[in-house]
Amino acid sequence: MTQGLTYQQFSDNPQVLRATLYSIAVIGEAISSVINDLEALDSSIPWFQIRGLRNRVIHEYFQVDSEVIWETLHSDLPILKKSLTDILESYPSA
Template structure:
């Protein structure tokens, strides 16, 4: 049995997304790549996102197929196990283009599942 309810894992994802967005706000790609502390903090949050995703039950993931659960877990695997292959331009593209749209989707999951819709 997981150590935490999956709903808390979704909240962890939301928190990590917000932290990534806050840390990178007003930062250029060039500034990002030159700041190893920032890069490592952001990559850690991506690991949290992916690990939390792995703990969301399959039936919940299947109910929300527009959320890229598998990609989120896959990014964690690359950062954790294939760290030497991390493509910072792809990480940056994800930050700029994908994270903001995930927030309302994740909030919907929490709201619908808590209310029992």
């Protein structure tokens, strides 16, 4: 949803911002359910910080800084995606 948007377009669009925050919450929730396993597989990723961002998005919704979310989308999410892809590729297909 954010591809091709500038920060200003992102922060000025409440629908995109809500959808992004929901997606971050879903990612954090999924990680929470397997955090111990993930940490054992790749300890270089800040799994507890990812879960913490989920908690902030859910419990402090009106205090979320859209600049932090924007930075997370562009800096942290690609790294997380690559790490999760690497983890998945290291397992033989079922």
